Amino acid sequence: MFHATDLAPTDDRAALESLGTVFVADIHSTRFEQPCPAQVGGCCTVYPTRPMMCRDYNCALLLKVEEGAIGEADARVIVDSATTLRDRVHAGLAELDAGWPRMLGSQHLTQRVIRAHKRHGSSPELEHVVDDALKLQAMISEHFTVRPDPDNAP
Numbered sequence: 001m002f003h004a005t006d007l008a009p010t011d012d013r014a015a016l017e018s019l020g021t022v023f024v025a026d027i028h029s030t031r032f033e034q035p036c037p038a039q040v041g042g043c044c045t046v047y048p049t050r051p052m053m054c055r056d057y058n059c060a061l062l063l064k065v066e067e068g069a070i071g072e073a074d075a076r077v078i079v080d081s082a083t084t085l086r087d088r089v090h091a092g093l094a095e096l097d098a099g100w101p102r103m104l105g106s107q108h109l110t111q112r113v114i115r116a117h118k119r120h121g122s123s124p125e126l127e128h129v130v131d132d133a134l135k136l137q138a139m140i141s142e143h144f145t146v147r148p149d150p151d152n153a154p
């Protein structure tokens with residue numbers, strides 16, 4: 001959702017490519033940048049053929065929904081807030097990054113913030129982005145960190 005996703009050899013790369021997914025081949029894997037273009041309105045449009053990494057991703061929020069600790073509507077509000085914040089951070093950083101080599105989604109937001117700071121020094125624009133990025137990191141850590149699936153616990 002926020003950085004990058006690795007494809008397994010058996011994953012359907014073509015479905016994602018047809019949606020304009022940006023792939024980054026490296027020595028270890030084939031990964032694609034987030035935000036994923038297959039996500040539309042909070043739903044996965046390639047759900048039946050989604051990558052293995054997506055299938056295995058059990059974030060804290062999903063587990064809470066499955067346990068009945070939070071309703072789907074409330075979970076959707078959290079997802080929508082996080083994606084709005086993410087888009088704001090990416091847009092703010094894109095402006096501050098203008099003219100610089102593109103940093104890929106797999107590179108942590110913090111690195112982009114540090115680079116923007118080196119380039120621009122402190123500025124109100126950067127402070128807004130940093131503020132949003134900190135809120136986003138807090139949301140990711142609270143709601144979207146991967147938790148072990150209790151059904152597959154050793």
Ligand code: SF4
Pocket residue numbers: 001005036037038039040043044045046047050051054
């Ligand atoms: S679950 Fe679907 S929308 Fe989400 S990252 Fe995977 S392919 Fe993209």
